[in-house]
Amino acid sequence: MGKYFDRLMEDVRMREGLHSCMNCGVCTGLCPAAEFYDYDPRQVVNTVQMRDDEEIEKLLKSDALWYCGECMSCRPRCPRGNTPGYVIQALRKISQEDGFFAESEKGRQQLVIKRVIGGSILSEGYCLYPKLVSPELHPEQGPVWAWIHENDTQIYPQFSPNYRKAGPGPFRKISEATMDEIRRIFEVSGGAKMFAAIEEHSEQKAREMGFAGANDSYIEMIYTHDSGTHTQR
Amino acid sequence: MKRTSWQEYQKKVADDDYYYVRSCIRQNFFPGSEKAFLNIIGGDLGRSIYENPEHTTCTGIGYHSDIVPMETTMTVVARQFALLTESGRENLAVSCITSFGLYTEMLETWHEFPETEERTRRYLKEATGREFRKPKNVAHTSDIMFHHREEIARKVRHRLVNVKTGEPLRVVDHIGCHYAKLFPKVGIGGAEFPHVLAGMVEAWGGEVIDYPERRHCCGFGFRNYLVKANRGFSIANTHKKLESMAPFKPDFIITNCPGCPMFLDRWQYTIAEMEGTTYGQDGVGIPALTYEEVAGLVMGYDPWALGLQMHQVNVEPLLDKMGVKYDPAAKYLGLNGKYIGKPADTAVNINCGTQQVIRNL
Numbered sequence: 001m002g003k004y005f006d007r008l009m010e011d012v013r014m015r016e017g018l019h020s021c022m023n024c025g026v027c028t029g030l031c032p033a034a035e036f037y038d039y040d041p042r043q044v045v046n047t048v049q050m051r052d053d054e055e056i057e058k059l060l061k062s063d064a065l066w067y068c069g070e071c072m073s074c075r076p077r078c079p080r081g082n083t084p085g086y087v088i089q090a091l092r093k094i095s096q097e098d099g100f101f102a103e104s105e106k107g108r109q110q111l112v113i114k115r116v117i118g119g120s121i122l123s124e125g126y127c128l129y130p131k132l133v134s135p136e137l138h139p140e141q142g143p144v145w146a147w148i149h150e151n152d153t154q155i156y157p158q159f160s161p162n163y164r165k166a167g168p169g170p171f172r173k174i175s176e177a178t179m180d181e182i183r184r185i186f187e188v189s190g191g192a193k194m195f196a197a198i199e200e201h202s203e204q205k206a207r208e209m210g211f212a213g214a215n216d217s218y219i220e221m222i223y224t225h226d227s228g229t230h231t232q233r
Numbered sequence: 234m235k236r237t238s239w240q241e242y243q244k245k246v247a248d249d250d251y252y253y254v255r256s257c258i259r260q261n262f263f264p265g266s267e268k269a270f271l272n273i274i275g276g277d278l279g280r281s282i283y284e285n286p287e288h289t290t291c292t293g294i295g296y297h298s299d300i301v302p303m304e305t306t307m308t309v310v311a312r313q314f315a316l317l318t319e320s321g322r323e324n325l326a327v328s329c330i331t332s333f334g335l336y337t338e339m340l341e342t343w344h345e346f347p348e349t350e351e352r353t354r355r356y357l358k359e360a361t362g363r364e365f366r367k368p369k370n371v372a373h374t375s376d377i378m379f380h381h382r383e384e385i386a387r388k389v390r391h392r393l394v395n396v397k398t399g400e401p402l403r404v405v406d407h408i409g410c411h412y413a414k415l416f417p418k419v420g421i422g423g424a425e426f427p428h429v430l431a432g433m434v435e436a437w438g439g440e441v442i443d444y445p446e447r448r449h450c451c452g453f454g455f456r457n458y459l460v461k462a463n464r465g466f467s468i469a470n471t472h473k474k475l476e477s478m479a480p481f482k483p484d485f486i487i488t489n490c491p492g493c494p495m496f497l498d499r500w501q502y503t504i505a506e507m508e509g510t511t512y513g514q515d516g517v518g519i520p521a522l523t524y525e526e527v528a529g530l531v532m533g534y535d536p537w538a539l540g541l542q543m544h545q546v547n548v549e550p551l552l553d554k555m556g557v558k559y560d561p562a563a564k565y566l567g568l569n570g571k572y573i574g575k576p577a578d579t580a581v582n583i584n585c586g587t588q589q590v591i592r593n594l
Binding site: 067 | 255257258259260261264265267268284285286287289290292293294295297298299300301302303304305307308309312334342345346349356357359360361410411413414415417423424425448449450452453454455456457459460461462463464465466468469470473499500502503538540542543544545565567568571573574575576577579
């Protein structure tokens with residue numbers, strides 16, 4: 001008992017974010033995720049503080065771990081000074097390191113985020129750039145965004161002297177020397193190892209599920225599939 | 234209580250010599266806002282701002298969707314501080330709320346857990362050979378605009394007043410969650426009574442309208458918007474805010490976060506298409522603007538030079554109320570005045586009443 005708890009407490013966010021929860025439920029009352037999903041952050045925190053390895057492992061494999069949107073609205077309002085959002089972050093780190101994320105529908109989505117956002121960070125130096133937000137994948141963006149997307153070379157240079165070129169400004173081309181520094185930071189500090197873990201466990205899960213690997217079909221599935229079980233009360 | 238309690242949460246904002254870091258999201262959706270900040274603070278007010286083109290993402294979206302570990306984000310943040318140090322400046326001006334929250338979180342973590350700072354310095358040196366000093370002052374760019382609000386008010390061309398009625402425009406603010414919910418002491422007005430945008434609105438002649446869900450998240454929720462299957466979370470939370478503010482008849486929404494104006498703008502389009510519901514007066518959407526766009530309009534900037542054509546909800550009803558002159562034919566021009574076509578009309582911009590909208594769909 002306490003194996004996972006001890007490991008979680010190595011994360012400074014746990015030491016900052018969990019002291020002693022009295023189960024008042026304020027966090028659940030104000031949580032945007034609890035409003036939408038069948039979700040109770042109070043219960044997540046209570047499961048962790050009870051230090052039961054079996055229950056924590058169930059949580060690490062569950063959809064419930066992946067509902068939080070990390071707005072951190074819980075942080076200033078907890079009367080005991082806890083931060084359920086920090087507890088979630090620490091749990092998600094372990095879930096990905098150990099491969100438990102791939103056991104749940106919502107957890108499996110980490111692969112698409114890793115490839116899209118992670119890929120953009122390491123190739124462009126930005127979390128996202130206009131061509132990444134395609135109207136086909138983002139119909140909710142509407143016709144103005146489609147117009148911007150189609151006419152990017154006519155529109156963005158009006159606001160940037162260096163659109164996709166060297167120099168200051170939005171959407172400047174970040175130099176290869178800088179990108180090498182960012183990639184080395186990922187190597188040295190654990191970012192690359194985390195990316196590799198997400199890929200490896202996803203590959204294994206995709207094959208278990210009958211895909212030929214974590215390929216485009218698997219990505220399409222995890223990006224769009226909604227079992228409809230997440231908001232039932 | 235609410236009128237004065239914000240004053241208990243004050244912060245020191247540097248007056249000059251800024252080192253500017255950009256936002257990944259804003260450069261996609263509202264790049265005119267960052268340009269307007271530099272023009273207003275750097276040009277009109279004459280303050281010195283420096284931008285190093287070798288700064289990068291802070292990794293914030295990756296960090297808050299949990300693919301990037303804290304140690305990596307800390308080291309990328311440390312690299313940004315190293316560039317600041319090398320520039321000889323000390324006052325960090327942060328365009329993004331997620332970045333502002335992250336810089337603050339990392340500095341606070343280093344303070345509370347000094348071993349994490351030591352480790353970060355080691356990682357940064359090993360990866361890049363760089364070293365850093367911590368910034369003397371960290372401000373979100375809305376803090377800086379708030380700091381200069383009275384000076385801007387003295388240069389006002391169009392007050393936030395309805396030119397036909399003489400009444401102040403009714404404005405609802407939306408503060409990005411990571412501005413002050415993480416560390417209330419770093420936000421003007423703290424987490425519960427943030428005054429950073431309200432102070433601008435009042436200084437420029439508008440009336441700030443309170444509404445029940447003023448503190449609720451816009452609905453980004455990082456992984457909840459990024460993944461298509463989760464976007465119900467995002468629209469549901471934006472819907473909650475719009476339903477809450479609509480009865481108070483706002484003329485526009487003012488925001489200080491990269492994602493919030495985009496969600497409050499785009500989800501109005503989606504809701505109008507799905508349900509035929511619009512939230513503004515006269516049967517159309519409520520314009521959702523950034524504080525730089527509002528400052529630019531107040532100071533007489535051309536709306537299209539501010540990038541207001543990049544909003545899905547039309548801003549013209551607001552421009553008309555303020556008495557801002559604009560050329561409708563210039564709205565959809567590309568480089569060198571070339572006409573590049575225009576987006577299709579949508580339900581959120583068509584003033585034909587709910588039933589008509591539903592029939593059109």
